[in-house]
Amino acid sequence: MQMETSLILQEIAKHIQLTKDEELHFCSLLTEKSLKKKQILLRANAVNTLSAFVTKGCLRSYSIDRNGFEHIVQFAPPGWWIADIYSMISKKPGKLNIDALEDSTMLVMKREEQEELFKKIPKFERFFRIITENSVAANHARLMDYMGLTAQERYEGFCSRYPMLMKTLPQKQIAAYIGVTPEFLSKLKSELLRSGKKR
Amino acid sequence: MQMETSLILQEIAKHIQLTKDEELHFCSLLTEKSLKKKQILLRANAVNTLSAFVTKGCLRSYSIDRNGFEHIVQFAPPGWWIADIYSMISKKPGKLNIDALEDSTMLVMKREEQEELFKKIPKFERFFRIITENSVAANHARLMDYMGLTAQERYEGFCSRYPMLMKTLPQKQIAAYIGVTPEFLSKLKSELLRSGKKR
DNA sequence: CGTAACCAATAATCTAGATTAAGAAATGAT
DNA sequence: ATCATTTCTTAATCTAGATTATTGGTTACG
Known part of the structure; x- marks a missing residue:
């Protein structure tokens, strides 16, 4: 082999x-x-x-x-x-x-x-x-x-820089990379989703 | 020259x-x-x-x-x-x-x-x-x-790692390096001083 | 010199993000 | 399938550090 x-x-x-x-x-x-x-x-x-x-x-x-x-x-x-x-x-x-x-x-x-x-x-x-x-x-x-940057900006930056990792990694690993707790990242995501859906 | x-x-x-x-x-x-x-x-x-x-x-x-x-x-x-x-x-x-x-x-x-x-x-x-x-x-x-690390730990770390810079740099530059506002660094220093003096 | 520009200290108020807790969903092992 | 473990969500509360404002001290410099 x-x-x-x-x-x-x-x-x-x-x-x-x-x-x-x-x-x-x-x-x-x-x-x-x-x-x-x-x-x-x-x-x-x-x-x-x-x-x-x-x-x-x-x-x-x-x-x-x-x-x-x-x-x-x-x-x-x-x-x-x-x-x-x-x-x-x-x-x-x-x-x-x-x-x-x-x-x-x-x-x-x-x-x-x-x-x-x-x-x-x-x-x-x-x-x-x-x-x-x-x-x-x-x-x-x-x-x-x-x-x-704020946590939200770091998250958005991560999403656009590493779209591949976004798909494969569990969210808690992303949190540990951008430097927030998983709970806070979860909150961020739902805020982004809410504000994104309205328009 | x-x-x-x-x-x-x-x-x-x-x-x-x-x-x-x-x-x-x-x-x-x-x-x-x-x-x-x-x-x-x-x-x-x-x-x-x-x-x-x-x-x-x-x-x-x-x-x-x-x-x-x-x-x-x-x-x-x-x-x-x-x-x-x-x-x-x-x-x-x-x-x-x-x-x-x-x-x-x-x-x-x-x-x-x-x-x-x-x-x-x-x-x-x-x-x-x-x-x-x-x-x-x-x-x-x-x-x-x-x-x-917390801001205080980063400050202490900076002091011990760069004693030279400590002496020559204005405090606001140190704040901009460890990532806090000059006001907060000032507070940190006075807390460290207070708690240091008591013992 | 005198006055402007910068620098440090203190204190009151405010906020981004942490902590704690508890339930829901997903994943994995047997 | 079934139970256990890990992951995600939501929400209430808490705190490290930011913000704003005021004062006094230095340094530069026309």
């Missing part, structure tokens, strides 16, 4: 060009992993140096606050990378948990292997530089939304 | 090793710029593709919400990079403003020149990959604080 690498190679090809040999070498550093819904890829308070590229399903990274509430930092549908970058680069225990929101498969790479890859094929420095820049831009947008 | 490049070369040396020639070439791509307090380096709603490395003073990047309130995304004291990464990579108008909180000097590089640099000295892909990874980690921490 072969590992599904076409999506990841396609993503890479958007930014750098690899020879067949380089592709093979890269793929040899990946491990395919499958998780059933709710299974955990990695936990807070441990050193977690791996990153995962999702090929099927959906993962999420989240932290748990002092009161036990989950706060979602990122969703990762197919084509996205997910990791606890803090723990990965500092080699210290992180605060992120990563688990599967539905049955999922992913390609996993350990940081050491990534470092190896950088030595062997320096072009990958470029690839990950670009991926990481995209991530910074997304985080900035997220932060600005958080600081300057 | 020579440009002050020792700090930036020192930062680079932490991550990659350059020959004297490479250092010279890199420095030739930088422009030194000085801003007086409150002067603007770059504005929202325009394409801004430059990044700045601060050597003196302090810059900030911030967005302005619908009600005219400023929300600070990042402070940049000496040794830090600052840019509107979204605009820089997408070449579209961004949402960030960057200005000087005090008289400051910085080394500025245009994205095109950075791209040139990547072609000429690929080691810099590595350098910026690492810098950008650090930035993602910082943004994740910021987001988690925002989602899971």
Whole structure:
């Protein structure tokens, strides 16, 4: 049974060009992993140096606050990378948990292997530089939304930015992403519906 | 009058090793710029593709919400990079403003020149990959604080993480960073003081 | 200098969103 | 099918933090 690498190679090809040999070498550093819904890829308070590229399903990274509430930092549908970058680069225990929101498969790479890859094929420095820049831009947008918008605006923003996730995710996960309680999101939705129906 | 490049070369040396020639070439791509307090380096709603490395003073990047309130995304004291990464990579108008909180000097590089640099000295892909990874980690921490902590905890966190900025920044800038009104921060401080004095 | 512009403190009032509670619907396991 | 678990809705109450307003203190600067 072969590992599904076409999506990841396609993503890479958007930014750098690899020879067949380089592709093979890269793929040899990946491990395919499958998780059933709710299974955990990695936990807070441990050193977690791996990153995962999702090929099927959906993962999420989240932290748990002092009161036990989950706060979602990122969703990762197919084509996205997910990791606890803090723990990965500092080699210290992180605060992120990563688990599967539905049955999922992913390609996993350990940081050491990534470092190896950088030595062997320096072009990958470029690839990950670009991926990481995209991530910074997304985080900035997220932060600005958080600081300057109301919950309703964040919800509407989420709906228009991630229509796919809207359909598949349970509403409480969306609440944990936009930063409100599920109860309040439910209220928001019914208000939007009411005001939408009248006109 | 020579440009002050020792700090930036020192930062680079932490991550990659350059020959004297490479250092010279890199420095030739930088422009030194000085801003007086409150002067603007770059504005929202325009394409801004430059990044700045601060050597003196302090810059900030911030967005302005619908009600005219400023929300600070990042402070940049000496040794830090600052840019509107979204605009820089997408070449579209961004949402960030960057200005000087005090008289400051910085080394500025245009994205095109950075791209040139990547072609000429690929080691810099590595350098910026690492810098950008650090930035993602910082943004994740910021987001988690925002989602899971109270204003008071964010304030205490800020105090212990950035004691330098505490001393130099006016309080309203700190408020705009931790995400509260200056009035509420003032209240928080006096509560902390009161409860601190009793014991 | 004097006066304008900015900055901090305090306090009263107001509101977005949290909390608590309880029932209805959906999903899943056996 | 049936029971258990998880998810969603609605509604009443509560609170962290916003808003508005007033006062006094600094800093800049013509």
